[in-house]
Amino acid sequence: MKTTYSPEDNKLRLYSSERLPKETYDRLRKAGFAWAPKQKLFYATWTPGREDLLTEFAEIGDEDISLVERAEERAERFEGYADKRGDEARRLKDSLNVSDVVAGASMLQANKAAKKLEKGLKRAVRLWETSTYWERRAKSALQHAKYKESAGTRFRRIKGLEADARKFSKEIGLAETWLKHWAGANQEKAKRIADVDGSNTWSGLNCGELTLEQAKEQAAKRHGATIEHYRRWLNHTENRLRYENAMLGESGGIVADKFDLKVGGTIHAYDYLLTILKLNKSGGRIVSVTTNNTRWPRIVQVEAIEDYTPPAEDVAKIAEKAAKAPPLCNYKGEGFIEITQEEWDAAKGRRGFRRCDGHRVREVRWATLNKLGKTIPHREGFAAHLYMEPVFITDAKVKAPSKLEPVELPPVRQVMPAPRLSAPAQPADEFATMRETLKKGVKVVAAPQLFPTPPEIAAEMVKEAAIETGHRILEPSAGTGNLLKALTENDSVPPIRPDGSVVAVEIQQSLIPFLTPWADEVRCTDFLECEDLGQFDRVLMNPPFHNGEDIKHIKHALKLLKPGGRLVALCANGPRQHAELSSLGEYRPLPAGSFHSSGTNVNVAMLVVRA
Secondary structure: EEEEEEEOOEEEEEEOOOOOOOHHHHHHHOOHHHHHHHOOEEEEEEEEEHHHHHHHHHHHHEOOHHHHHHHHHHHHHHHHHHHHHHHHHHHHHHHHOOOEEEOOOOOHHHHHHHHHHHHHHHHHHHHHHHHHHHHHHHHHHEEEEEHHHHHHHHHHHHHHHHHHHHHHHHHHHHHHHHHHHHHHOHHHHHHHHHHHHOOOOOHHHHOOOOOOHHHHHEEEEEEEEHHHHHHHHHHHHHHHHHHHHHHHOOOOOOOHOOOOOOOOOOOEEHHHHHEEEEEEEOOOOEEEEEEEEOOOOOOHHHOOEEEEOOHHHHHHHHHHHOOOOOOEEOOOOOOOOOEEEEHHHHHHOEEEEEEOOEEEEEEHHHHHHHOOOOOOOOOOOOHHHOOEEEEOOOOOEOOOOOOHHHHOOOOOEEEOOOOOOOOOOOOOOOOOOHHHHHHHOOOOOOOOOOOOOHHHHHHHHHHOOOOOOEEEEEOOOOOOHHHHHHHHHHHOOOOOOOEEEEEEEEEOHHHHHHHOOOOEEEEEOOHHHHOOOEEEEEEOOOOOHHHHHHHHHHHHHHOEEEEEEEEEEEOOOOOOHHHHHHOOOOEEEEOOOOOHHOOOOEEEEEEEOOO
């Protein structure tokens, strides 16, 4: 086993090359140690008891890995998680035909396909969101480690440790005082001490079960243990203070250390320019300053100071004058409650002072005045009893407020923060389309012999059509409108509106709502019966293949093509289609399984006819 302590994060760690016995494991968990599986160690914040426990296993040494190095390892591990989840999400995305419409020959088939697609979409989006989560965790791990090592954070940590050290010293001094009292006590004095000491020694002395020497021995044992406990805490805190102060000095300290802060000086903090009215010290060192701001921030901690300007002589004098408490006055003002000096003295702990225009007046808590039977304003609300009312002491000297010259300090100014470097542009969310499809819900359409054109084939057909601005375009047997969508989604297609127009024909009434957003005119009828559609510059079509219907539809569409126009159509790649259509134009068989994502494995060909 190997045990270490790191002053950077105040953690004890236990490394073990073998699996721990159950008894040892239970002792560690009971003492508050947690198991870090990726680092293969137990860790816990330092306490005397935990230190004693680890000392049983091995001598505690220094931790070899710094906080930043540990954060870098953690970030690297998180990035590995992100890459793995991202790759899984992309593989799943590539296997899905992302569409907001699922079609099938029957409603049962369509619903089944929709559920399968929705399940795949949810999993792909979830994997992608998980990968981005781990990316954020990796960045946060490094940012947190750097924040912990920053000068301001370290200075705040030092102030907290100093407060802890004062508390431990106070507890030690109190215990030592009790020991002194017990050492010189006789029988009667011992009873009085035991009554205040908060132990059960008093009952033993009073009943004669304990002798004076036994009582003193118990007290010495109890307070000696207290002194030993807090002395260990104090020694540990002082060691941490030495470490933190050394690290702060090595890093150059906080910004305020570079300046000699004086009353009247101007500080830059929290994007404000403020005038110092008072320097607040602790342990002989300035820890904060009181400023002329009447709102937040009024008291500014020194670690928050970003810059400082020394005061001019006249400003320093004005600031010293403004920092002094205004004179305390006693007069009968409007809304003041009359009380006596005795009642004021009795209200200790429930009274205070209120700043008025250039002076102060006394005030007493509403509930206290109510108990005295005074006539006071009615207050409502759950905190009404805490409300403070101004008072006039009737039997004290009357002192009316005098007119004071106003103190003109430099105004509080807000400054614009320094411009930050713009963050690098984030890549577009690859899964935005999937997420939007899930929000809208996958639409289900049932129609016989409906096999929507896959997006990649639709894009290829639009490219082959070579559409120009102003063209009139027809899509017969439009289905769910995949070819119409490809017209607007393909970057290679110039804008065809408002000069051009798009006409769609579909026999299934249930499919019409899917076509209206993409076409200027939609007809619900059998395309083979349409004779009055006019002439078109381009025809894009994926006709039904059943029983040679594709041949009939393509030949009927050719009648509607303008001279110089172009038709791009899909058809079944069978001997009959090849015999009757290949002579009309370029007949190009597509790879096997091109329509697998649409629910069929029929062999398909693309026909391009130039009129």
